[in-house]
Amino acid sequence: MARDHGGDLAQAVQSFGGRIEDWIDLSTGINRAPFPVSPVSASAWNDLPGSAPQDRLIAAARRAYRTDWPILPLAGAQAAIQLLPALAPDGPVRILSPTYNEYAGVLPLSGRDVEAVDRPEALDGAGLAVLVNPNNPDGRRLAPRTLRRLAGGVGLLVVDESFADPHPELSLLTGPCPENAIVLRSFGKFYGLAGLRLGFALGAQAHLDRMRERAGPWTVSGPALEIGAHALGDAAWRNTSIARLAAEVERADALARAAGWHLVGGTALFRLYDTPDAGAAQAHLARARIWSRIFPWSSRWLRLGLPGSPDEWQRLETALA
Incomplete structure (x- = not known):
């Protein structure tokens, strides 16, 4: 039986429209500022x-x-x-x-x-x-x-x-x-x-x-x-990324607080917020083409990954303003 996961933007497109390339996928805990891959031999x-x-x-x-x-x-x-x-x-x-x-x-x-x-x-x-x-x-x-x-x-x-x-x-x-x-x-x-x-x-x-x-x-x-x-x-990339993520979770939490959401917990790669209505919160973000994760066993919890670029951060700030 299929199990619920984040990361499938086809579901977002089916439910809310747009093209896959229009969306920012924050429904997973995957780092959106990835390691730069060199050509493979x-x-x-x-x-x-x-x-x-x-x-x-x-x-x-x-x-x-x-x-x-x-x-x-x-x-x-x-x-x-x-x-x-x-x-x-x-x-x-x-x-x-x-x-x-x-x-x-x-x-x-x-x-x-x-x-x-x-x-x-x-x-x-x-x-x-x-x-x-x-x-x-x-x-x-x-x-x-x-x-x-x-x-x-x-x-x-x-x-x-x-x-x-x-x-x-x-x-x-x-x-x-x-x-x-x-x-x-x-x-x-x-x-x-x-x-x-x-x-x-x-x-x-x-x-x-x-x-x-x-x-x-x-x-x-x-x-x-x-x-x-x-x-x-690459220890230098690893250390720089850890420091960046530590600063960016504070930025995400501040945006969530301003939107009236409360921090439940999370890691340096994702945050979990208590919202008045998780489905409504997901739909609000989806209208800005930002995909988030909600859970079938909670009507209030919404999980949000971290944006990976200045443009993505600006879009999230605008959506939550």
């Missing part, structure tokens, strides 16, 4: 992806994430999520919710009971426990020491750090690797290259070996290996 396009390009990507990821954990590159964090049912130990599967809805969609394939819980302590006793840190959509944050404590009470802890690049202090990866933890990282969100389909699973080698067996060979394309290694190795 002919060998990346023409040859089967080999071990040397993958080794370069893993080395760059290890430096960027400041970790010595084993790393498995995959075609996006979503590809790792699809492999999780095969890893589920005995016992219930618990998901700290509300959160990214693909976990609730995929994990029933494990054959285990799947429970949504609203407190971290309620994960205790699970065979497989899943949380997103910082969380999507509300930005809930758990300190690494809390994550390690949670890992002690479950069979396998999965921590999705897809939005952690601008928040390195939250990452579990900078400490020792627990035997019963897997961390997922998305490349495309922070680097603004979601179409590249690149992500990583990090954890004990035994878990990654099982994931690799099920994923099969050539899980990452040659261009993704090359572009990913280049981007992850």
Whole structure:
């Protein structure tokens, strides 16, 4: 069954008109000021992806994430999520919710009971426990020491750090690797290259070996290996982007306050606002050809990504004035 996601401008056009190129898509948490991609080598396009390009990507990821954990590159964090049912130990599967809805969609394939819980302590006793840190959509944050404590009470802890690049202090990866933890990282969100389909699973080698067996060979394309290694190795771009995003979330929050919206939470890549009527707020922005995200389980919450250029910021300011 299809699950609700942001990012499909065809839906915006169908509902509100215009052409896709008229719209600013702020319905996702994808950085709209992306990493500048250099031309890709002919060998990346023409040859089967080999071990040397993958080794370069893993080395760059290890430096960027400041970790010595084993790393498995995959075609996006979503590809790792699809492999999780095969890893589920005995016992219930618990998901700290509300959160990214693909976990609730995929994990029933494990054959285990799947429970949504609203407190971290309620994960205790699970065979497989899943949380997103910082969380999507509300930005809930758990300190690494809390994550390690949670890992002690479950069979396998999965921590999705897809939005952690601008928040390195939250990452579990900078400490020792627990035997019963897997961390997922998305490349495309922070680097603004979601179409590249690149992500990583990090954890004990035994878990990654099982994931690799099920994923099969050539899980990452040659261009993704090359572009990913280049981007992850550019510390100057990463640091500049983190500083820019930190300033721009304050700008977005100020615009929202002026419009009468209240901040629920968020990350450096998206904000979540409480509005009098989320559907009406989305429609108001849509008339300015700005697409936002609302949720079927909330009549008030609206998630908004950050504009990526001065022109986009001006359009958002005008729409919210």
